[in-house]
Amino acid sequence: MTKLTHLIGIIKDKASQSKAALLSKRTTLFLLRATSHDSSTPPTRKHLATLLSSGDGSRATASAAVEVLMDRLQGTNNAAVALKCLIAVHHIIHHGSFILQDQLSVYPSAGGRNYLNLSNFRHNADPTSWELSSWVRWFAKHIEQLLCTSRILGFFLGTRPTEKTGCRFDSLVALVEGICKRPEPNNVYGNNGLVEEIVKLAREDWGVVEVEVRVRVSEFKERLGGFKFGEVVELVCCLKRLEQCQEMMDGARELGLWDFVGEVKDKAGIQVYRQEGKLRKESRKLRFSESDRFSAPVLNSRDFLHFPSGRFLL
CATH class of the missing domain: 1.10.287 (Helix Hairpins)
Incomplete structure (x- = not known):
């Protein structure tokens, strides 16, 4: 079953790439090559760099590249393809041009919670695909939180020097909590290159977030009295x-x-x-x-004699 699934994936990749080449869709062609059905290896640096180069042109070109990437991510039910698309999204967040990052941050226009809409992703063609699906769900959620935190900061994490700001600290804490919840590598697929790449990216993100956390905790220490x-x-x-x-x-x-x-x-x-x-x-x-006005002794009948106004006779 696993060999048949792998063979079908190769055939799909070849067909899609041939179609893109015939239509002269350069961005689509390189994206397809970067997000193949091979479940053992991550996208090559060459293919990711070519994808990033689409952001060096006009805003329309960058928008089209992000749209192609997101359509590929949302349209697949293959765990390997989804993970490679997510790696490409992560690569844009950390290494893309401002135009490419900007297009990513506003797609879709609604943004917000469950941005990538992969919380229910399942691929059960074989044990490897089933296990990789848990990484798709986790990595998508991590990227969603990364984008959310970056919106609050006003810049993508790791793309510029850290400054003391009044950002919501709980968004950084949520990002750390999300990294902690990553799946544990399973012996079903052994030393999988895709999983190893994602674990490495998560560790790099933790290194960046740790610096941000340290700066803000230091700021809190200074301002605690206020x-x-x-x-x-x-x-x-x-x-x-x-x-x-x-x-x-x-x-x-x-x-x-x-x-x-x-x-x-x-x-x-x-x-x-x-x-x-x-x-x-x-x-x-x-x-x-507040109770002072009620603290005087209770008046008895003889005390009425001391108040000629008769205000207590009502």
Whole structure:
């Protein structure tokens, strides 16, 4: 069954590439070559570089290239093809021209959650395809979060020097959490080149995200005294979520990130405790002052004699 599936994939690739060559569709031809049905090897650097070169021209050319890539991704039910398309999308995010990245960020125009619409992807032709399907679902979700975080930052992660900004820290934490949830390589397909490439790309993304996280945690440490109670509580929650990713992230322990995260979390926790105590005191004081007007002794019948206005006779 596996050999037959592989043979059918080769025939499909040859047919599609021949058709693109006859129609002189250069971008489509190179995309088809980069996203073949071969489930053991990732796209070559040459084919990915050629795909990226489509962004060196006009916006219309870049838009057409992204549309062809997305149509290929959305139109396939083959796990290997889908993974290679996702690798191409990831390559555009990190190495594409501004025009190509811009076209990717607005496609489709709705954007948002489940951007790539692959959360239900299944390919069960053989055990290898079934296992690769889990990587399609995970890598698509990772790319969706990567695009979402980049929109919040205002630039694609890793494409320019990190600056201290007021971006939503929880989007970075969500990105780290997503990386932690990657599937575990399975012996069903052994040392698969596609899976190895995706694991490598995820590790590179973690390296970039780690720098962003460190810069923002450092900023939080400096500004901690100026945060409102709700902001500090939210920060502590985010740092706790981040700490839970510690065991899954490679290389962070040596760089001391987790010690730094724990230090800032503890300081923020102390500030929450102090601010909470202060709020409780203020609340008690407010309740006491509000009840002052009711704290006078209850008047008895003889006290009416002291109020000639007769206001209590009503």
